[in-house]
Amino acid sequence: MKAAQAISEMIHLDQLTVTLMQVVIENAGAETGALLLLEDDQLTVVAQCSGSRQCNLEKIAVAGCATIPVSVIQSVERTSETLVFDDAISEPSFLTDRYIQNQQTRSLLCMPILKQNQLIGILYLENNLSTGVFTSDRLQVLKLLIAQAAISLENARLYERLSDYSETLERKVEEQTQALQQEIAERQQTEAALRQSEANYRNLLQTANSVIIRYDPQGRIRYINDYGVKLLGYEEHQILGRTLFETIIPDIEISGRDVKPFVHDLLRNPQSYPQGEGENLCRDGRRVWVVWSNQAIFNEQGDVVEILSVGNDTTQRRQAEEALQRSEAKFRAIFENSQVGIYRTRTCDGLILNANQRFADLFGFDSPEEIIGLEHTTGYYVNQGVRQQAIELLKRDGELQSFEVQMRKQDGTLFWGLFSSYLNAADDYIEGVIADISDRKQAEVALQASEAELRALFSAIPDPLCIFNAEGQVIGAIKGNPSYGELHREEYIGKTLHQLYATEQADEFLSYIQQVLRTQQVLTVEYSQWIAEREIWFSARIAPIRHEQVIWIARDITLQKRAEAASILEERNRMAREIHDTLAQAFTGILAQVGAAKQVLTDDLEATEAHLDLIKELARTGLVEARRSVVALRPQLLEEGSLQSALHCLVAQLRTAAMDTTLYYEIEGAVYSLPTEVESNLLRIGQEALTNAIRHANADEIRVKLGYDRDQFCLRVRDNGQGFGVGSIPASEGFGLLGMSERAERIGAQLTIRSQPGEGTEMIVTVDREASQ
Numbered sequence: 001m002k003a004a005q006a007i008s009e010m011i012h013l014d015q016l017t018v019t020l021m022q023v024v025i026e027n028a029g030a031e032t033g034a035l036l037l038l039e040d041d042q043l044t045v046v047a048q049c050s051g052s053r054q055c056n057l058e059k060i061a062v063a064g065c066a067t068i069p070v071s072v073i074q075s076v077e078r079t080s081e082t083l084v085f086d087d088a089i090s091e092p093s094f095l096t097d098r099y100i101q102n103q104q105t106r107s108l109l110c111m112p113i114l115k116q117n118q119l120i121g122i123l124y125l126e127n128n129l130s131t132g133v134f135t136s137d138r139l140q141v142l143k144l145l146i147a148q149a150a151i152s153l154e155n156a157r158l159y160e161r162l163s164d165y166s167e168t169l170e171r172k173v174e175e176q177t178q179a180l181q182q183e184i185a186e187r188q189q190t191e192a193a194l195r196q197s198e199a200n201y202r203n204l205l206q207t208a209n210s211v212i213i214r215y216d217p218q219g220r221i222r223y224i225n226d227y228g229v230k231l232l233g234y235e236e237h238q239i240l241g242r243t244l245f246e247t248i249i250p251d252i253e254i255s256g257r258d259v260k261p262f263v264h265d266l267l268r269n270p271q272s273y274p275q276g277e278g279e280n281l282c283r284d285g286r287r288v289w290v291v292w293s294n295q296a297i298f299n300e301q302g303d304v305v306e307i308l309s310v311g312n313d314t315t316q317r318r319q320a321e322e323a324l325q326r327s328e329a330k331f332r333a334i335f336e337n338s339q340v341g342i343y344r345t346r347t348c349d350g351l352i353l354n355a356n357q358r359f360a361d362l363f364g365f366d367s368p369e370e371i372i373g374l375e376h377t378t379g380y381y382v383n384q385g386v387r388q389q390a391i392e393l394l395k396r397d398g399e400l401q402s403f404e405v406q407m408r409k410q411d412g413t414l415f416w417g418l419f420s421s422y423l424n425a426a427d428d429y430i431e432g433v434i435a436d437i438s439d440r441k442q443a444e445v446a447l448q449a450s451e452a453e454l455r456a457l458f459s460a461i462p463d464p465l466c467i468f469n470a471e472g473q474v475i476g477a478i479k480g481n482p483s484y485g486e487l488h489r490e491e492y493i494g495k496t497l498h499q500l501y502a503t504e505q506a507d508e509f510l511s512y513i514q515q516v517l518r519t520q521q522v523l524t525v526e527y528s529q530w531i532a533e534r535e536i537w538f539s540a541r542i543a544p545i546r547h548e549q550v551i552w553i554a555r556d557i558t559l560q561k562r563a564e565a566a567s568i569l570e571e572r573n574r575m576a577r578e579i580h581d582t583l584a585q586a587f588t589g590i591l592a593q594v595g596a597a598k599q600v601l602t603d604d605l606e607a608t609e610a611h612l613d614l615i616k617e618l619a620r621t622g623l624v625e626a627r628r629s630v631v632a633l634r635p636q637l638l639e640e641g642s643l644q645s646a647l648h649c650l651v652a653q654l655r656t657a658a659m660d661t662t663l664y665y666e667i668e669g670a671v672y673s674l675p676t677e678v679e680s681n682l683l684r685i686g687q688e689a690l691t692n693a694i695r696h697a698n699a700d701e702i703r704v705k706l707g708y709d710r711d712q713f714c715l716r717v718r719d720n721g722q723g724f725g726v727g728s729i730p731a732s733e734g735f736g737l738l739g740m741s742e743r744a745e746r747i748g749a750q751l752t753i754r755s756q757p758g759e760g761t762e763m764i765v766t767v768d769r770e771a772s773q
Helices: 002-010 013-028 070-079 098-103 136-182 184-207 226-232 260-268 315-337 357-362 384-397 438-459 503-519 558-600 605-633 643-657 676-695 735-746
Strands: 032-039 042-050 083-085 107-115 118-127 211-215 221-224 275-281 287-298 304-313 341-346 352-355 399-408 414-424 429-436 465-469 474-478 523-531 534-545 549-556 662-669 701-708 712-719 750-755 761-768
Touching (some): 013 032, 013 042, 013 118, 070 083, 070 107, 070 118, 107 136, 118 136, 136 315, 211 226, 260 275, 287 315, 341 357, 357 429, 384 399, 384 414, 503 523, 503 549, 534 558, 643 662, 643 676, 643 701, 676 712, 676 761, 735 750
Antiparallel strands (some): 032 118, 083 107, 107 118, 211 221, 211 304, 287 304, 399 414, 414 429, 465 474, 465 549, 534 549, 701 712, 712 761
């Protein structure tokens, strides 16, 4: 009976409940919480707690409790699954829950308490100040705590029932004793009842969820119950008769404490140690923490013959406490070493109630101790009206996020602070963080000045400039030269290419934009528009910028195009005159002489011979004129030197014009001359390949190589640009490639073009030296 009484006194369910709720609320970051336990197959609210007030331990039926969301509790009871809401008022499943909507519940956690997969209770937590409080890390810690708490709660309830049973048993013994004194005749019946009672008591000891052990003053173990045997890992015969020091008492605890002197003193004077806690050693070497209640057993002479100890395994609780201590130390370190100021101030007058080192640094103090309880933040606002505005917003919304305000340090230095805080109206204080954003504010001012400078610079650009997004929408424009027409008016901002152009041209322009965004390389294109009933030619450079946008700068090249067309027309007319005045006349004379020769061929051999001689002379004259015309068409670069020097001059010219592209030029082998027509066509082919690489490939590296072998000459032009599918270029868009192919065929050369999208392009022309002579 005394052992049962000791068990009852050792664990009190109400105290365990309060401790559990305080630990859970503090660890989880909750404002309030409730614990529900299953009693007589019905859930009952047994505790309602908050982080700042004492727990209410009044038991209330779930249906009659107005301080919890009943629908959430019923859902967890039904599914035995944890519910975690980052913002409960927005959860579609509980929009009709009156409690959630009235309380505007933010963060919510409802977790089942299970023991051997059976629901024994529910833990409910909430935080109405912030969303997303119950993170996955905190949820894992809660699951660990609740798993341990389930065992402790069940143990505590069992202990309460054990206590009730013990009291009932004592009353029965007292009644039997009185009956024994009153009726000696019923002695045998009373003894039988006592024996039965002792058997029941022994059975109770054996089935209790606590270690129950008896040992003599020398420390030899006389009795241990089944729970103790299982916990410590022994068989009963392996521990009975052996001493505490040989079995469950370690020489030195992990902490370094020597427990032997303490145990020796307990054996000599057990009345001085009614309770204690320490490490115990299991048979396999494990250490477990046990809280012991000790009771001395005396003989009739008053000597201690045995000591009864009842122990409760607190290993998990100790581990949880150590984890909480580590967590507290970690958060304390975060608080003290944070690079943002953390503070708590009184709402009414701004008195600083708590602050970290960074907060003290921001205001020019050496330590938080110089300001906590001594300084008021009201005096450090440059504009007192701003603080009042912040207080009003806090009272209205309960929190304040990213609030910028100019503050003053202790020495008068000004700085900009970025506040985020929340109001605890019940306790009249404000908690929050502040970061120094003076550098950012200065950067913003510098950025604004830089933006103004860039805007002025762009405004001075004579060419029209537009910014398009990936969908071809105009999101910015500078008008440029008004003679370019209506395209670049500011009122066109927000419109798409398909709203400004015909479908075919809009599709073409959109393909350019998408190509630039895909390759992230600058693209140069030429196109024409009919503006004010005249054709205007533009050369546009399209470059990628941030946020999937491109900048489109267009330059009027109409005069250049007209000059090129006039030059081509003039050259065609000159060639026509040359052919008419020379070759045409010579061939006409030849035809006339052929006709005359036919007439006299059979009649006058001498006249026929004269006509044939004249035909030969006319043909020779025509050939000379043809060669002279060819020489007149020979490229100027070749007139000034050989093919290798002409290509070198061409590369040098392109290096100056295309500054974003690196050009390499090399010659391999001993240089020799090729026929004039061959060199002329090779130069034109190389010039076309270089032009394509500069204009269309968006290459940043081009290599030109001439290879002089003994029997073969090779010209290579290779770039690292965007490439293309050789077979996918329509004939109408590939005049350059067609021209190169025709020139190669004209001089009996082999032309090879290798290219794939994204892999660059290589053009190879091979000429057989002997065949070209």
